[in-house]
Amino acid sequence: MRTVKKPETYDAIIIGSGMTGGWAAKELTEKGLKVLVLEAGRPIEPDRDYVEHVPITEMKFRGMNDRRETLKDQPIQRTCYACDEWASKFFVKDTENPYTTDPDKPFAWIRGRQVGGKSILWARQSYRWSDLDFEANVREGMGADWPIRYADIEPWYNYVEEFAGITGQAEGLPQLPDGHFLPPMEMNCAEIVVKEAMARQFARERVMTIGRSAVLTQTHNGRAACHYCGPCHRGCITQSYFSSVNATLPVAEKTGRLTLRPYSVVPSLTFDQQTRRVTGVKVIDGQTHKVMEFHGRIIFLCASALESTRILLNSATPEFSTGLANSSGELGRNET
Amino acid sequence: MERREALRLMGAVSVFSALSSDLFAATLRAQLAANQAGTLRTLSPAQNDIVVAMSDLMIPATGTPGAKAAKVNEFIDLILTEWATEEERKIFLEGLAEADRRTNALFSHGFAAATGKEQAAIVQGFDEELAASRNEKLPEQIRSWEVTLLHPFFAQMRRLTIVGYYTSPIGQEQELKVEIIPGALHGCVPAKPEVNQ
Numbered sequence: 001m002r003t004v005k006k007p008e009t010y011d012a013i014i015i016g017s018g019m020t021g022g023w024a025a026k027e028l029t030e031k032g033l034k035v036l037v038l039e040a041g042r043p044i045e046p047d048r049d050y051v052e053h054v055p056i057t058e059m060k061f062r063g064m065n066d067r068r069e070t071l072k073d074q075p076i077q078r079t080c081y082a083c084d085e086w087a088s089k090f091f092v093k094d095t096e097n098p099y100t101t102d103p104d105k106p107f108a109w110i111r112g113r114q115v116g117g118k119s120i121l122w123a124r125q126s127y128r129w130s131d132l133d134f135e136a137n138v139r140e141g142m143g144a145d146w147p148i149r150y151a152d153i154e155p156w157y158n159y160v161e162e163f164a165g166i167t168g169q170a171e172g173l174p175q176l177p178d179g180h181f182l183p184p185m186e187m188n189c190a191e192i193v194v195k196e197a198m199a200r201q202f203a204r205e206r207v208m209t210i211g212r213s214a215v216l217t218q219t220h221n222g223r224a225a226c227h228y229c230g231p232c233h234r235g236c237i238t239q240s241y242f243s244s245v246n247a248t249l250p251v252a253e254k255t256g257r258l259t260l261r262p263y264s265v266v267p268s269l270t271f272d273q274q275t276r277r278v279t280g281v282k283v284i285d286g287q288t289h290k291v292m293e294f295h296g297r298i299i300f301l302c303a304s305a306l307e308s309t310r311i312l313l314n315s316a317t318p319e320f321s322t323g324l325a326n327s328s329g330e331l332g333r334n335e336t
Numbered sequence: 337m338e339r340r341e342a343l344r345l346m347g348a349v350s351v352f353s354a355l356s357s358d359l360f361a362a363t364l365r366a367q368l369a370a371n372q373a374g375t376l377r378t379l380s381p382a383q384n385d386i387v388v389a390m391s392d393l394m395i396p397a398t399g400t401p402g403a404k405a406a407k408v409n410e411f412i413d414l415i416l417t418e419w420a421t422e423e424e425r426k427i428f429l430e431g432l433a434e435a436d437r438r439t440n441a442l443f444s445h446g447f448a449a450a451t452g453k454e455q456a457a458i459v460q461g462f463d464e465e466l467a468a469s470r471n472e473k474l475p476e477q478i479r480s481w482e483v484t485l486l487h488p489f490f491a492q493m494r495r496l497t498i499v500g501y502y503t504s505p506i507g508q509e510q511e512l513k514v515e516i517i518p519g520a521l522h523g524c525v526p527a528k529p530e531v532n533q
Contacts, residue, residue, distance in 0.1 A: 186523025
């Protein structure tokens with residue numbers, strides 16, 4: 001993937017190369033836009049960086065993790081199961097990314113700073129919401145009614161899942177809508193026994209179904225079927241689970257309209273007084289610390305819930321003294 | 337004796353008395369004949385002898401090599417040196433001294449110099465004490481996600497022996513015959529006793 005040194009103007013700038021940034025890059029480049037993806041972390045080369053097939057015999061602590069090192073550098077990240085002896089390199093160093101919380105409201109902020117972000121590490125379970133979810137708050141008399149229902153979002157579930165590839169068993173349950181699944185993974189013997197016992201006892205009242213996940217059980221859109229090595233969070237050289245590195249970014253790259261710039265830390269956005277639009281993105285190069293700016297017609301904030309919020313808060317102007325998109329004062333609040 | 341049989345016996349209460357004295361004698365001879373590892377950083381030669389003997393008592397050579405051949409002692413030394421807290425290390429080393437004390441009291445020599453039967457009696461004592469303490473309230477830390485060695489000595493020793501053995505090249509390749517890339521998922525197939533899974 002190309003890297004750039006000089007400020008340029010793009011049709012679209014996407015901040016973040018993780019799950020949402022990858023999707024935005026794919027969609028926009030496929031529609032003909034010239035796109036710049038800014039990623040704060042380092043590049044990821046699957047051949048070099050993925051470690052899912054490294055045997056436990058080759059790990060110094062044989063899977064017990066470098067306890068002292070992670071206690072020192074990753075005291076928060078290490079609480080995530082995926083931050084193991086192989087994959088801890090896909091998590092930030094907490095020492096380099098400090099934050100504070102209220103003492104009585106601790107929050108484990110699990111973060112991946114690299115091309116692909118946390119999409120390399122996610123747990124891949126993929127379930128559709130139903131109207132039971134979309135209407136839940138209304139039924140309980142809480143807050144304002146959501147403006148969308150399952151019927152509105154179903155085509156988008158289809159669109160995303162068709163590309164990603166979701167394995168699962170169609171069950172026809174109203175509370176858990178089916179997708180167009182790839183073949184389900186087999187249950188093990190104990191699971192089959194439990195499933196059959198539940199079916200006898202509860203019929204359709206209680207249904208046990210195999211997990212639905214973004215793992216390919218057959219070749220799909222040029223990506224190979226899973227080979228069941230197990231530790232997905234360490235990478236997947238066959239691109240068999242869905243991540244931006246495995247799926248969306250390669251498609252965007254293939255269009256020739258993608259520029260991916262790693263080591264690009266975004267402190268803030270530029271608001272243009274004349275056009276009343278966000279027109280630029282400030283970047284500090286993570287390696288040289290050089291400050292630069294890129295311009296684009298559209299800016300996509302895909303830097304994770306908290307980072308995207310931080311960028312907006314840090315983009316305050318004299319006119320918008322509490323940050324961009326924060327006239328309500330609610331930006332960064334009520335996050336759960 | 338096959339590995340599965342050895343494990344089955346390990347699970348029985350009378351595990352150590354069930355094993356033949358010949359096997360223990362052979363184990364002891366092999367242990368004494370072997371050179372001490374020169375790379376140990378925490379375990380003294382005398383402590384190492386106890387670790388080697390005790391780990392090999394738990395996972396002896398069967399159809400596949402045992403804990404001694406898998407150099408479980410070197411793994412334990414690494415964990416004690418670069419992983420364990422001072423408190424955990426103290427519990428472990430004190431446990432080794434206790435093993436020697438008990439063997440001396442009963443048999444008038446140290447653990448490493450004891451016969452297989454004598455060693456088995458000592459280890460069985462540790463095992464029974466641990467089993468008896470199983471229902472005691474554990475420190476909060478032990479029940480959380482944290483991997484810790486803040487356990488009684490014998491629990492540490494047993495765990496490190498099992499981890500060290502099954503994550504060694506012998507344990508992975510010869511014993512478990514781990515396939516890094518299975519290629520296919522067979523969720524429910526009949527298991528045959530002689531087939532390695």
